[in-house]
Amino acid sequence: MNKIYWNGIRSFLAVAKHGSFSAAAEATGLSKASLSQQVSHLEQLLNVQLLYRTTRSLRLSEVGVQYYEMCKQGFDQLDAAQEWAQHTNQELQGAIKVNSVGGIIGEDVIAPLLIGFQREYPQINVELDFSSRRVDLINDKYDLVIRMGDLPDSSLIARKLHTLTTHYVASPSLMHKYPPILHPQELNQLPMICGSVTEWEFSTQNEQYKINFKQGFKIPNGRVMLQAAQAGLGVARLPDIYVQTAMNNGDLIEILPDWAQSTTLSLICPPSRYQLQRIKTLMDWLATHFQEQYDQVLLDKR
Structure with a gap:
């Protein structure tokens, strides 16, 4: 693969990332004409059309979308390899x-x-x-x-960091208004407090059940969800680090303890x-x- 090919790929990646030749030129410091020429040469070498161009718009072809994803991953790996090689024998920085x-x-x-x-x-x-x-x-x-x-x-x-136990909890004042909850399907009659997860999945060895958010309070913040549960706004689904103390001192009641779930907290790279x-x-x-x-x-x- 010659220099024209590599330059063409880098120019194509820049144009695809920034959405136009003008934006790519500003980001790379190359001229619009140079970028256009290098992308055209790349298309000629590949014998495919990567970009659809008009005077007002630019979009990737179907081949161009996949080619972009594959080339981007490849160049990211090359950049990481270069950085790794340069710093192998140097101080952590x-x-x-x-x-x-x-x-x-x-x-x-x-x-x-x-x-x-x-x-x-x-x-x-x-x-x-x-x-x-x-x-x-x-x-x-x-x-x-x-x-x-x-x-x-x-x-x-x-890489696993920790296994959290997720509990379903509500305030005593709220639960006194309802009969005892013995099965997940009975939660449908109660208001829910939800964060980013609005579908609750329950499972045992013999049964699986799902509940979707219908009524209640939504906020993607665990601390606020805890406060809302203590205020009696509904049933919340939260990890032990949020609710263990409140359950221990009686501010919250655990519902369906046999259906508590384990969730893995992981490092992902x-x-x-x-x-x-x-x-x-x-x-x-x-x-x-x-x-x-x-x-x-x-x-x-x-």
């Missing part, structure tokens, strides 16, 4: 972009651990972002994501970033210190 669940887990457990890591390794620059949305590790450029639940992509590197020593070092740090910090937060909340 560089940036790590982390996306984590928020709330108590993110703010009271993960954040203090990252502060400690930053203090221990001052040459590594940690950038922490809290988000409840499911990020795309490839396209969003995160080095590490901390998430609860099943791993969506088996090609990613995952794209394969291309896992080879970097600073990423491995941070993953080791979090795995080593997580349980102690988690237990301390539970103790402080008593």
Whole structure:
């Protein structure tokens, strides 16, 4: 593969990413004419049309969409390999972009651990972002994501941090208004307090059941969900770190304890970033210190 081919791919990736030749030219410092010429040469070499161009718009062809995804992953891996090779024998340094669940887990457990890591390794620059949305590790450029639940992509590197127990809870004042709840289907008569998950799945060895949000209070914030449950607004589904103290002191009642669920909290990393020593070092740090910090937060909340 010659230089024209590589330049064509980089130009195509820039145009596809930014949505126009003008925006790509501004981002790369190349002229619109040069970008257009290099993309045209690439299309000629491949004998396919990657872009549909008009005077007012630009869009990827069906082939172009898939070609973009494959080339982007390949170049990301090449960039990571170059960075890894350059820093193999050097002091730990560089940036790590982390996306984590928020709330108590993110703010009271993960954040203090990252502060400690930053203090221990001052040459590594940690950038922490809290988000409840499911990020795309490839396209969003995160080095590490901390998430609860099943791993969506088996090609990613995952490392278990902790297993949380998720409880269904409500205030005593609310539950005194209803007959005892013995089965998940009976929750349909109660208001619900939901975050980003609006479909609750219940399962045992012999039975599975689902409930969708119909009425109640919605807020993608665990702390506020806890407050809403204590205020009697409905039944909430929350991990033990949020509700254990409230259940112990009687502020909340656990509903359907036999249906409590286990949820895995994991570190997730794209394969291309896992080879970097600073990423491995941070993953080791979090795995080593997580349980102690988690237990301390539970103790402080008593």
